[in-house]
Amino acid sequence: MKENEQQFTDIVRCNRSTIYTVCYMFSKDNDEVADMFQEVLIRLWNGMESFDGRSNIKTWIYRVALNTCITIDKRKKRNHKTQLSMDIDYFNSREVKSEQAQFLHQRISRLQPLDRAIVLLWLEDISYDEIAAIIGITPKNVSVRLVRIREQLKRMKEL
Structure with a gap:
């Protein structure tokens, strides 16, 4: 034990x-x-x-x-x-977020949970093969979803 x-x-x-x-x-x-x-x-x-x-x-x-x-x-x-x-924001005490990072986080938080997960893994510099294994989809599907997610993020209006 x-x-x-x-x-x-x-x-x-x-x-x-x-x-x-x-x-x-x-x-x-x-x-x-x-x-x-x-x-x-x-x-x-x-x-x-x-x-x-x-x-x-x-x-x-x-x-x-x-x-x-x-x-x-x-x-x-x-x-x-x-x-x-x-x-009190304990997460921001270590490093100050730029406006651009906050803007990106706001938009990502509006995505569907699976799309958020894919973006997170991609931002962590994880390969498409590993993302596919983690999420349970094919590497090609990861690639296609990332393209669609990028387009969706571009089209989002500010909160």
Whole structure:
């Protein structure tokens, strides 16, 4: 049991920023991001025994994180409630976002969850083959979807 705990700790330590990046792409609220992060960790822990190593560990982590965040995002939209916001932004304390980055994040957040996931993985400089493995579509479909997503982002009007 201790060996599994140590292995899990090592996996989380090495992939923490990846998990946070996925969670942050699905929410602007810091508490919600933290909740998503925690839910991803729970699902990773519960799924460790079933991970058979057929894919890269990072691919598996992306897949679990994306599926978890997409599920939470869908649930959130079904049960939409207004949330109070705190004026403290822990994510921006480390680096100041440019207006262009904020503009891009606003537009990406308006995409469908699967399209958001594809953009996130592409921005993380992941190959089309890996994106396809994570999302569960073909590499050609990734390419086609990215072209359509770029066009959709260009056509979006400001909020």
